Amino acid sequence: MDGKCPMCKEDLLLALILPCKHIFCFLCIKGHCLKNGANCYICKMSFDKSLIEKPPSMEAVREGSKDKNRWYYESNNNGWWEFDKRTSEIIEDAFRQEDPTVAFPIGSRTYEINFEAKRQYQKDETSKKRTITRSTRRDIKNLRGVAGIPLENYREDNDSDGIAGLSDSE
Ligand SMILES: [Zn+2]
Ligand SMILES: [Zn+2]
Known part of the structure; x- marks a missing residue:
């Protein structure tokens, strides 16, 4: 391995x-x-x-600081999903270099973000748009999970609101 x-x-x-x-x-x-x-x-x-x-x-949610800037895409029913760590870092690098767009693979598809429009779309299907935002875990409202893994899975052994229960390992 x-x-x-x-x-x-x-x-x-x-x-x-x-x-x-x-x-x-x-x-x-x-x-x-x-x-x-x-x-x-x-x-x-x-x-x-x-x-x-x-x-x-739920390692993805446990790892990392609450104050680091990360990237999020809007959920279909309220709230935000955090991009996985690798994708979030690709987006952050492009953002800091002031690139107008950034493209990245997720699963078998290629997605692109337009920073000015604050939109993410599939490269071959630009009609499917989602709003994106840059925030920290401390400030993001209604975080649903990371990379499609819902926070509820983590909340099972956590009595509070989940986000506050995230531990800092950095
Ligand atoms: Zn196998
Ligand atoms: Zn892989």
């Missing part, structure tokens, strides 16, 4: 271990399963799709 994802060949991001013991980035294997059904990219062993819909790991 060298810490790399067999799909994107990058360091594992939000690592998800399948029942067959193969490990992928959550978003990589989710992209594979949306197209091919819930089965392993390598050995094709099928698994319960709830693993993709409600992944058990």
Whole structure:
């Protein structure tokens, strides 16, 4: 186990271990399963799709400072989703370089952000727009989760409002 994802060949991001013991980035294997059904990219062993819909790991939410600027996209029903760490850093780098746009892969799709318009859209389907914003976890209102992993999964062992319960590891 060298810490790399067999799909994107990058360091594992939000690592998800399948029942067959193969490990992928959550978003990589989710992209594979949306197209091919819930089965392993390598050995094709099928698994319960709830693993993709409600992944058990909330490491993504636990890690990181509350005061660091991150990037968020609007939820379809109120509130904000935080981009995964890698994508958030790609966006932040482009923002600091004052690039007008930035493109990045999520799962099997390419998305683009236009900073002036504060919009994210799919590169091949520009009609699907979402508002984006730059904020910190301390200031973001109604954070729903990170990279499609809902905060409720984390709240189970947490009595308060979830966001305040996030721990700082930085
Ligand atoms: Zn990957
Ligand atoms: Zn496998």
